[in-house]
Amino acid sequence: MANAWFETVAEAQRRAKRRLPASVYGALVAGAEKGLSVQDNLTAFDQLGLSPHVAGLPHTRQMATTVMGQHVSMPVLISPTGVQAVHPQGEVAIARAAANRGVAMGLSSFASKSVEDVVAANPQTFFQTYWCGDKDTLVQRLERARAAGAKGVIVTLDWSFSNGRDWGSPWIPEKIDLKAAFKLAPEVLAKPRWLWSFVRTGRIPDLAAPNMAKPGQPAPTFFGAYYEWMQTPFPTWDEVAWLRSQWDGPFMVKGVGRIDDAKRVVDLGATALSVSNHGGNNLDGTPAPIRMLPAIVDAVGNDIEVLLDGGVRRGSDVVKALALGARAVMIGRAYLWGLAANGQAGVENVLDLLRSGIDATMTGIGKASIADLTRDDVVAPDGFWRRLGT
Numbered sequence: 304m305a306n307a308w309f310e311t312v313a314e315a316q317r318r319a320k321r322r323l324p325a326s327v328y329g330a331l332v333a334g335a336e337k338g339l340s341v342q343d344n345l346t347a348f349d350q351l352g353l354s355p356h357v358a359g360l361p362h363t364r365q366m367a368t369t370v371m372g373q374h375v376s377m378p379v380l381i382s383p384t385g386v387q388a389v390h391p392q393g394e395v396a397i398a399r400a401a402a403n404r405g406v407a408m409g410l411s412s413f414a415s416k417s418v419e420d421v422v423a424a425n426p427q428t429f430f431q432t433y434w435c436g437d438k439d440t441l442v443q444r445l446e447r448a449r450a451a452g453a454k455g456v457i458v459t460l461d462w463s464f465s466n467g468r469d470w471g472s473p474w475i476p477e478k479i480d481l482k483a484a485f486k487l488a489p490e491v492l493a494k495p496r497w498l499w500s501f502v503r504t505g506r507i508p509d510l511a512a513p514n515m516a517k518p519g520q521p522a523p524t525f526f527g528a529y530y531e532w533m534q535t536p537f538p539t540w541d542e543v544a545w546l547r548s549q550w551d552g553p554f555m556v557k558g559v560g561r562i563d564d565a566k567r568v569v570d571l572g573a574t575a576l577s578v579s580n581h582g583g584n585n586l587d588g589t590p591a592p593i594r595m596l597p598a599i600v601d602a603v604g605n606d607i608e609v610l611l612d613g614g615v616r617r618g619s620d621v622v623k624a625l626a627l628g629a630r631a632v633m634i635g636r637a638y639l640w641g642l643a644a645n646g647q648a649g650v651e652n653v654l655d656l657l658r659s660g661i662d663a664t665m666t667g668i669g670k671a672s673i674a675d676l677t678r679d680d681v682v683a684p685d686g687f688w689r690r691l692g693t
């Protein structure tokens with residue numbers, strides 16, 4: 304058998320493309336409309352350079368930190384992703400990998416595995432929710448996450464139901480019944496390894512969202528849950544503050560790009576915010592988070608933990624984000640490619656690549672600790688930054 308280890312996230316993505324049915328791979332590629340934001344998330348990191356030293360380099364490098372009260376071995380977290388059918392163990396495999404590497408886990412409310420199973424695999428789990436359903440339902444979900452042992456909550460606000468991709472969206476059935484199986488058969492049969500990974504567990508992907516279940520009821524289908532979300536009016540800032548008051552513990556707002564919004568997130572008493580454009584999957588044309596980060600750090604960095612997610616594929620990206628003021632980053636597609644390529648070991652592989660990449664980058668720029676990183680470590684071209692709001 305070929306070596307299962309891969310040396311970069313790009314190689315993991317190539318393997319994911321080879322192994323996954325086209326619809327599942329397409330769901331991970333995601334993106335919105337013309338794909339401008341998804342591309343900018345990657346381009347922006349490429350445009351940033353690093354400022355190297357050549358002697359006096361540190362012999363050891365320190366990258367452990369704390370995020371939302373959790374000690375983590377490096378400044379990288381698993382960003383919540385609601386995807387189905389990538390791997391039979393899904394988010395449990397991701398959680399185990401993260402726990403093995405001392406990394407905290409964000410679990411999507413649209414995930415395929417229950418918060419109970421995921422927290423059991425990684426006690427450092429933050430439960431992510433959208434503003435979906437009525438207030439009683441929102442509170443019930445938080446209560447369930449608390450009872451399961453979740454250490455914090457992530458509320459993702461940047462979703463406005465953009466639809467249509469110029470390259471086409473994958474067809475995803477409501478559930479896998481005979482008709483759907485027949486329709487999907489050609490692409491699934493072309494990926495025997497993926498099929499076998501499910502067949503040998505005796506299960507087929509059920510495309511359900513167990514964390515969206517109402518008390519005493521079965522898990523809704525992914526689309527059933529999505530429909531509930533689409534029917535829910537968007538929250539006001541007062542309602543977000545109300546939700547914060549329902550969770551007595553660390554609370555992150557994910558999806559912030561503007562300075563005025565960041566200030567409101569501070570005002571409502573959140574522990575953390577993530578500068579994010581939802582991996583480019585939402586409002587196309589939203590700038591890459593790394594362009595918006597310094598303005599937000601300058602405005603609220605002393606009042607709240609500022610994280611970033613979007614476009615992180617290598618250790619040097621993590622170092623760039625930290626040098627520009629992020630406390631840590633969250634990764635999405637990078638670990639999804641790892642999961643698709645090689646299950647739990649593939650996610651561990653990705654985390655190991657990021658760790659060694661952070662280490663090598665810090666060495667090259669002569670920094671012994673992530674606490675020593677500064678904006679001078681990064682070189683940005685003219686016109687790089689985006690300052691949104693005041």
Ligand SMILES: Cc1cc2nc3c(=O)[nH]c(=O)nc-3n(C[C@H](O)[C@H](O)[C@H](O)COP(=O)(O)O)c2cc1C
Pocket residue numbers: 330331332333344382383384385386411412413431459557579580581582583584612613614615633634635636637
């Ligand atoms: C397939 C997919 C599903 C996602 N689902 C969710 C979700 O359920 N909740 C959420 O807060 N963010 C979700 N995201 C966004 C990620 O948490 C994160 O913001 C994004 O992936 C970061 O960009 P990156 O993929 O370039 O690392 C999803 C992203 C992808 C790619």
